[in-house]
Amino acid sequence: MLGKAIPVIILLLISGQARANSTANPAATSPPGPTTKTTTENPRTTQPQALAPTSTPATENGIDTIIIIIIAVCIVVPVTAIVIVTLVYACQNKREASPATVVLRVQQAEMATDEDRHDDLELFNKLCSDYSNLTGENTSLRIKLQTNYISTNFAAGAFDHTGGHLSLPRHDINLFIPPGAIEDGRLQTIHIFVPPSMNRGKPAPVVHCGPTGTTFRDHVILSFPVDPDYDEFVPRFTNTDAGSTEQWQPMLGDDDAAFIVKNGKCTLFITHFTGFGAEANDETPASTADKDDKTIRVGVFASKHTASDRLYSYQMRIRFYDASADASERMYQKEMSLFGGRLLDDDKRMQVNKRGGTVRVRVSKIAAGWRTMDASDENQRLEFEELWDESDETDASCTVRLRKINRAAPVTDVWATVSVWQEQSHGTTVTLKPSDTLQMSLRADPPRGYLSATQAFLHQQEELRPSDRVFPVLPLDIRHEMCVLLDVELAGGNDWRMLAEKFGIDSPTIMWIGRNKSPTSKLLDFWETQNVSGGTVALQRLCDLYQEMERPDVKELVEKVSSGDLRDSGYGTDRDSRSPNGSLASLVNSILSEPVPETHSMDASLKTKKKKKTMPLVEG
Structure with missing residues (x-):
C-alpha cells in the first residue's frame, strides 16, 4: 500500500509546489510582453479579465489543505498500521512466552484426536490379548515369574512379593517393584504402555501403568527419560485409562509420592497406578554449550x-x-x-x-x-x-x-x-x-528348519516377545542389613543422609525420604533403578561409594555379594552368566510343541551344562 502511495504523493507535492510558486510570483506566469499594452489598447478586455476565474488566497489555501490531508492519509495511515501490527505481534509473543501460555500450548499440542486415541486403544487391547494368549494355563508359574513380554510400546508380566523390573528398552522406561511391595501370596499382572500418538516430539513420554488403580504396600519406582536441554520439569498424572481423554494434574510431593529429576531421567515414587508424564517449564530448550x-x-x-x-x-x-x-x-x-x-x-x-x-x-x-x-x-x-x-x-x-x-x-x-x-x-x-x-x-531370512526353538518363536511373534526378567542386584537379606546400619543417624553424618547426597538427590526429596520408615531402603530402590542389570560392576561402584563414606562395615556387605559368596541366595548376580534365552527354553518348547534339529538348537548345547535354577527365597 505504501509503495503505491509514493508516486501519488510525489505528483501531489509537485503540483502543490507549482501552485505555491504561482501565488508567490504572478508575473512569472504571465505571457511575455508589456502588460500596459493590453490594458490601454483594449479597455474592453479589462472587464472580462476581471471576471475570469482567478486563484484567490482562500482557494489556494484550501487546495493546500486538501493536499496535506491526502499526504497525511497516504503516509501516516500505512505507518500507523505497521506500528499497530508490530505492537500486536510483540504482545502476542510476550503472552505466548508466559508460563501459563506455555502450559496451555503444551497441553494443546498433546491433545490427540479421537482417531489417534482409537488407534492407541486398539493397539493396547491387541497387546493385552497377545499377552493373555502367551501366558495361558499351559504356562508354569515359574516361567511367568521369571519372564516379561515386551514390544516397542508395551511390556507386561506377572509379579509376586519378590518384585523385579519391567522395562521398555527402546523408550528407556523402567518400572521397579521392590521386594515386599506386593503382599505375600498375591500374584499381580502389571503392564506399562506408551501411547504412540502421545509421544511425538515431546520432551518427556506419557506412560500408562496398569491396571489403573492398582495399589501397593510400599512405593514402586517408575523412571523415564526427559530432554536434558530443558532446565525444569514438573511430573504430572492423569487418573484415566489408556485411550481416554487425559485429565492432567501436577504431581505434588507428599507422603504418598515423590520425584527426582536427575541425569536426564525423571524418577517417581508412587503407590498406585495411573498415567504419568512430565511437563517442561521452559518454552524452548537451552543451548547445550551452557550445559554440564x-x-x-x-x-x-x-x-x-x-x-x-x-x-x-x-x-x-x-x-x-x-x-x-x-x-x-x-x-x-x-x-x-x-x-x-x-x-x-x-x-x-x-x-x-x-x-x-x-x-x-x-x-x-x-x-x-x-x-x-x-x-x-x-x-x-x-x-x-x-x-x-x-x-x-x-x-x-x-x-x-x-x-x-x-x-x-x-x-x-x-x-x-x-x-x-x-x-x-x-x-x-x-x-x-x-x-x-x-x-x-x-x-x-533363514528357513524355519534352521531356527532354534527360541528364534522360531521370536520370528512368529512380531509384536510381543519374551524377555528374561531382571531382579534386584542386592539380595534381600543384604538390603536389610544395609538399612539397619545406615538408617541410624551418626554424628559424622556418614549415614543415609550422606548416601543421598552422593546420589545427587535434592534437599526437599531428602527430607521426604527421611520421613519414611527406612530412608536407606528408598535410596537403594533409587540405586536399583539407576543400575538395572548392573551386576558386579554396579556392586563394585557401590563398594567404592561406601569407601568414600568411610563405612567399611557396609562395604563388607556388598563385597560378600560381588565376590560370589551369596550367589545362591536368591537374586540376579548369577543370572547374568547364562544364555540370554536360558529361562525361556521350556516356555518356547511348550508353545511350539515341535521337534527342533539338535545341530542348530541354541538350547541343546546348554542342556547338559545348565544348572537347575530355583526361585528366589524371600521373606514375606
Whole structure:
C-alpha cells in the first residue's frame, strides 16, 4: 500500500509546489510582453479579465489543505498500521512466552484426536490379548515369574512379593517393584504402555501403568527419560485409562509420592497406578554449550558374516552417539553402509557430565567357548573429550575382539555383558547384553528348519516377545542389613543422609525420604533403578561409594555379594552368566510343541551344562 502511495504523493507535492510558486510570483506566469499594452489598447478586455476565474488566497489555501490531508492519509495511515501490527505481534509473543501460555500450548499440542486415541486403544487391547494368549494355563508359574513380554510400546508380566523390573528398552522406561511391595501370596499382572500418538516430539513420554488403580504396600519406582536441554520439569498424572481423554494434574510431593529429576531421567515414587508424564517449564530448550550434562546413546554393533567366514573370531563395536532420533538413524546407516553392521541389543541412553571424568567400558560374562583376544579388550577407556567436543556432536567407539577357545568346538552362539560408566560419577551404570547366533547371520531370512526353538518363536511373534526378567542386584537379606546400619543417624553424618547426597538427590526429596520408615531402603530402590542389570560392576561402584563414606562395615556387605559368596541366595548376580534365552527354553518348547534339529538348537548345547535354577527365597 505504501509503495503505491509514493508516486501519488510525489505528483501531489509537485503540483502543490507549482501552485505555491504561482501565488508567490504572478508575473512569472504571465505571457511575455508589456502588460500596459493590453490594458490601454483594449479597455474592453479589462472587464472580462476581471471576471475570469482567478486563484484567490482562500482557494489556494484550501487546495493546500486538501493536499496535506491526502499526504497525511497516504503516509501516516500505512505507518500507523505497521506500528499497530508490530505492537500486536510483540504482545502476542510476550503472552505466548508466559508460563501459563506455555502450559496451555503444551497441553494443546498433546491433545490427540479421537482417531489417534482409537488407534492407541486398539493397539493396547491387541497387546493385552497377545499377552493373555502367551501366558495361558499351559504356562508354569515359574516361567511367568521369571519372564516379561515386551514390544516397542508395551511390556507386561506377572509379579509376586519378590518384585523385579519391567522395562521398555527402546523408550528407556523402567518400572521397579521392590521386594515386599506386593503382599505375600498375591500374584499381580502389571503392564506399562506408551501411547504412540502421545509421544511425538515431546520432551518427556506419557506412560500408562496398569491396571489403573492398582495399589501397593510400599512405593514402586517408575523412571523415564526427559530432554536434558530443558532446565525444569514438573511430573504430572492423569487418573484415566489408556485411550481416554487425559485429565492432567501436577504431581505434588507428599507422603504418598515423590520425584527426582536427575541425569536426564525423571524418577517417581508412587503407590498406585495411573498415567504419568512430565511437563517442561521452559518454552524452548537451552543451548547445550551452557550445559554440564549431555545425553548420548550407547549401542553394540557387529558386522554381517558371510558363508566364507571361518567364524573363529568375532568383533563387537561399542558406539557412542547423540541421543536424537536423527543421530541414531545416521549411526545405523553408517554401520550398515560401512560394515553391514547390525544392532545386537537395544541401544540405551547415558548421561555424561563434564566433570565426570573418563568413561569406562567393561566386558564380562562372555559366552562359554569364547574369550577376548587380549586383556585390554575387557577394560577400555574413552576420554571425555572424545564424547563431547567443540562441535557438540558425539561419534566415538571402541572395539571388543573375541576368539574361540577351541576352533573345532561347535560353538555357534556368542553373547556378553557390556557395562559403561563414568569414573568420577555415582550415576547410572549402563548395561547392555548383546547376543548373536553366528549361523543366523549367514542368511538374511533363514528357513524355519534352521531356527532354534527360541528364534522360531521370536520370528512368529512380531509384536510381543519374551524377555528374561531382571531382579534386584542386592539380595534381600543384604538390603536389610544395609538399612539397619545406615538408617541410624551418626554424628559424622556418614549415614543415609550422606548416601543421598552422593546420589545427587535434592534437599526437599531428602527430607521426604527421611520421613519414611527406612530412608536407606528408598535410596537403594533409587540405586536399583539407576543400575538395572548392573551386576558386579554396579556392586563394585557401590563398594567404592561406601569407601568414600568411610563405612567399611557396609562395604563388607556388598563385597560378600560381588565376590560370589551369596550367589545362591536368591537374586540376579548369577543370572547374568547364562544364555540370554536360558529361562525361556521350556516356555518356547511348550508353545511350539515341535521337534527342533539338535545341530542348530541354541538350547541343546546348554542342556547338559545348565544348572537347575530355583526361585528366589524371600521373606514375606
